[in-house]
Amino acid sequence: MENKLPFESIKREIIIKKESDTNPNLGRKPEQRSVVELIQYGIINLNKSSGPSSHQAADYVKKILNIKKCGHGGTLDPKVTGCLPIALGNATRIVQILLPAGKEYVCLMHLHKKIEEDKLRGAFAKFSGEITQLPPIRSAVKRQERKRKVYYIEILGINDQDILFKIGCQAGTYVRKYVHDLAKYLGCGGHMQQLIRTKAGPFTDGEMYTLHDLRDAYEFWKEGNEEMIRKIIKPFEIATKHLGKIWVFDTTVDALCHGADLYAPGISKLTSGIGEGDAVAIFTLKDELVCIGVASMDSDGLLVKEKGEAVKTTKVFMDRGKYIL
Secondary structure, three states: OOOOOHHHHOOOOEEEOOOOOOOOOOOOOHHHOOHHHHHHOEEEEEEEOOOOOHHHHHHHHHHHHOOOOEEEOOOOOOOOEEEEEEEEHHHHHHHHHOOOOOEEEEEEEEEOOOOOHHHHHHHHHHOOEEEEEOOOOOOOOOOOOEEEEEEEEEEEEEEOOEEEEEEEEOOOOOHHHHHHHHHHHHOOOEEEEEEEEEEEOOEEOOOOEOHHHHHHHHHHHHOOOOHHHHHHEEEHHHHHOOOEEEEEOHHHHHHHHOOOOEEHHHEEEEEOOOOOOOEEEEEOOOOOEEEEEEEOOOHHHHHHOOOOEEEEEEEEOOOOOOOOO
């Protein structure tokens, strides 16, 4: 069975509610932004190395690009490597929609004595689905037991007392604690030797870049070659890939930029699979992110209703005035 995080299992199709053209004099497609604009409204899938904290890695990005602020999408311990989305400049708040998204890790666990394979596989089966975790003493959350979901577990290899496995889990699952609890259940003790994050929401290890890559790309751009920096810095809209989407008419955009909620008459098209209460991303017809909100109805309702509140706006990203002639 293919390992998928919950949002990856949702098949979304674009449904037209009312066709409309967009004024070419208003806004700009994300891929047409200049590099200067990307540095202020972009996101990087950083391959964090072992050593720096997530905050330090974000700070290095800030210094390389000479910008005032950036933020990361989900803390990794200093020794943990892999996917660390870094949002740049005015796009920093986009990381808030990545924090609750599912994560995937590849972990090397060392058991303190050899365990029969059948017993080991049985323990992994028990520690899947909904599990209970007590966060470690050094953690960013209150230390009390809480439920977390393990979406999938796959043993990739067993070499004596070393077990390599892949885990897809709900945000806020502590893999180090998962290893400790599983080894305790087995009655042998054990610890996490190495951990790599391979997915953080829509970002995967299929296309990650190091701090060295970013530094080189920045220098190439300063010398007139922007090819590499455009590969590394993506329009921040990519961070919404895991969300349902709604596209609105040009005439609706500016009100949303002022924090207004979206009403049914402003919708041009949408994706299927939106549920009432889901976080959704609202776009212009040029695929520019306007805002994030909470759906007041499901896709079927959004498609047929001609009146009423469709989305409660929670975070606005587009500057005011871009869609006024």
